[in-house]
Amino acid sequence: xxxxxxxxxxxxxxxxxxxxxxxxxxxxxxxxxxxxxxxxxxxxxxxxxxxxxxxxxxxxxxxxxxxxxxxxxxxxxxxxxxxxxxxxxxxxxxxxxxxxxxxxxxxxxxxxxxxxxxxxxxxxxxxxxxxxxxxxxxxxxxxxxxxxxxxxxxxxxxxxxxxxxxxxxxxxxxxxxxxxxxxxxxxxxxxxxxxxxxxxxxxxxxxxxxxxxxxxxxxxxxxxxxxxxxxxx
Numbered sequence: 001x002x003x004x005x006x007x008x009x010x011x012x013x014x015x016x017x018x019x020x021x022x023x024x025x026x027x028x029x030x031x032x033x034x035x036x037x038x039x040x041x042x043x044x045x046x047x048x049x050x051x052x053x054x055x056x057x058x059x060x061x062x063x064x065x066x067x068x069x070x071x072x073x074x075x076x077x078x079x080x081x082x083x084x085x086x087x088x089x090x091x092x093x094x095x096x097x098x099x100x101x102x103x104x105x106x107x108x109x110x111x112x113x114x115x116x117x118x119x120x121x122x123x124x125x126x127x128x129x130x131x132x133x134x135x136x137x138x139x140x141x142x143x144x145x146x147x148x149x150x151x152x153x154x155x156x157x158x159x160x161x162x163x164x165x166x167x168x169x170x171x172x173x174x175x176x177x178x179x180x181x182x183x184x185x186x187x188x189x190x191x192x193x194x195x196x197x198x199x200x201x202x203x204x205x206x207x208x209x210x211x212x213x214x215x216x217x218x219x220x221x222x223x224x225x226x227x228x229x230x231x232x233x
Contacts, residue, residue, distance in 0.1 A: 002030065002031065002032035002070060002071050002072070003030070003071065003072055003073060004030065004031045004032065004071060004073065004077070004231070004232070005031065005032040005033070005034070005067040005068065005070055005071035005073075005075075005076045005077070006026055006031050006032070006033050006034075006067070006076065006077040006078070006079060006231065007033075007034050007035075007036065007060065007063045007064050007067050007076055007077070007078050007079070007088075008022060008023050008026075008033060008034070008035045008079045008080075008081075008084075009035075009036065009038070009060055009063075009078065009079065009080040009081065009084030009085075009087055009088055010035070010037075010038065010041070010081055010082075010084050011081045011082030011083045011084050011107070011213070012082060012083035012107070012152075012156060013041065013045070013048065013130055013144045013145040013148060013152075014041065014081070014082070014142075014143075014144045014213070015037070015041060015042040015143060015144070016035035016036070016037055016042070017143060018081055018142065018213050018215055018216055019035050019079070019081065019215055020035070020216075021215060021216065021220045021221075021224060022079065022215050022220070022223060022224050022227060023035050025224035025225075025227075025228060026224075026227070026228060026231075029228050029232075031231075032067060032070045032071055033067075034063045034066055034067045036059045036060060036062065036063035037059065038055075038056045038059045038060070038084075038087075039051045039055035039056055039058065039059050040055065040056070040152070041145075044145075045127065045130075045145035045146060045147045045148070045149065046149070048145065048148070048149050048152045049126070049127075049149035049151050049152060050151075051152070051155070052155050052158075053155045053156065053158055053159035053162070056083075056087060056155075056159070057087050057090060057091070057159075060078075060084075060087045060088070060091055061091060061095075064076050064078070064091060064095065064097070064098070068097055073099075074097060075097055075098070075099035076097055076098060076099065077098070077099050077100045077101070077102070077231050078091060078092060078098055078100075078101045078102070079101075079102040079103075079104070079227060080101070080102070080103055080104070080106065081104045081105065081213065081214075081215055082104070082105055082106065082107045082212065082213075083107045083156065083159070085103035085104065085105070085106030085107060085108075085193070086106060086107055086108055086159055086160065086163045087159070087163075088101055088102075088103065089101065089103070089106070089108075089163055089166065089167065089170055089193065089197070090159075090162065090163050090166055092170045092171075092172050093163075093166035093167070093169035093170045094166065094169070098172050099172060099231075100172050100173045100174075100175070100230065100231055101170070101172050101173070101174050101175070101199075102174075102175045102176075102177070102227050102230060102231070103174070103175070103176045103177065103190075103193060104177045104214055104215055104223060105177065105178060105179050105182055105186055105189075105190075105212050105213075105214060106176065106189050106190060106193050107160075107189055108160055108163060108164065108188075108189040108192045108193060109160040109164070109188070109189060109192070110185055125150060126149060126150060127147040127148060127149045127150060128147065128148055128150065128153075129146070129147055129148075130144060130145055130146055130147055130148045131146070133211065134211050134212045134213040135210075135211045135212075135213050135216050135217050136181070136209065136210055136211045136217055136218060137210075137216070137217050137218050140216050140217065142213055142216055164192070164196070167192070167193070167196030167197050168196065168197070168198050169198070170196075170197040170198060170199060171197070171198050171199055171200070172199060173199055173200070173201040173202070173230075174193065174194070174197055174199045174201070174202045174203070175202075175203050175204075175205070175226070175227070175230045176190050176193055176194055176202070176203070176204045176205070177204075177205050177206075177207055177214060177219075177223055177226075178190045178204060178205070178206055178207060179206075179207040179210045179211060179212060179214050179217075179219075180206060180207065180208055181207075181210065181211050181212070182211075182212055186212075190204060203230070205222075205226055207219040207222070207223075
């Protein structure tokens with residue numbers, strides 16, 4: 001049994017490998033850490049097509065239950081990357097055993113004229129390429145699905161709408177890391193989280209050197225150190 005437990009949630013189309021450096025840093029500090037695989041992830045991109053956002057959330061919920069059993073305190077911290085941040089906020093809103101929440105470049109919505117057309121297009125166009133660079137450090141090999149099913153993109157939009165309604169129910173202390181490289185979309189999502197929750201304690205740390213998957217990028221050591229300090233405070 002450990003005195004402290006944390007669940008680290010990867011992002012949309014990614015894998016738990018994106019959370020590996022942070023998981024290792026917390027384990028070195030005595031934390032029990034779980035890094036669940038979201039349903040439909042870390043296999044082949046076609047498997048993502050047959051899952052819903054509720055399946056992704058169930059993966060997080062199950063991991064929290066497992067982590068809770070491994071700790072003496074009965075409380076679990078959540079750390080979510082990108083869409084993992086949206087899922088973490090939802091868990092923080094509906095569960096009473098979430099002690100603290102850390103978000104790394106949370107994804108709570110995007111302004112894209114393509115999104116409203118997805119329900120119509122998904123019967124014609126099954127998937128789109130996923131080739132956007134996520135990490136600035138050239139020495140890092142980041143793995144994600146090469147394509148994104150349109151059905152999964154529609155589920156993502158539904159998740160954003162759902163989480164938006166739950167934000168006022170989040171009361172756990174909140175720390176948000178935001179990469180400047182994410183631009184206006186990143187700033188909008190971070191502000192939505194920081195201003196939407198009811199947490200008495202909120203803090204934002206800007207990341208100047210990293211891309212969207214900052215947990216693997218140049219600022220990974222900073223994220224690990226600041227997260228460890230925040231979670232034990």
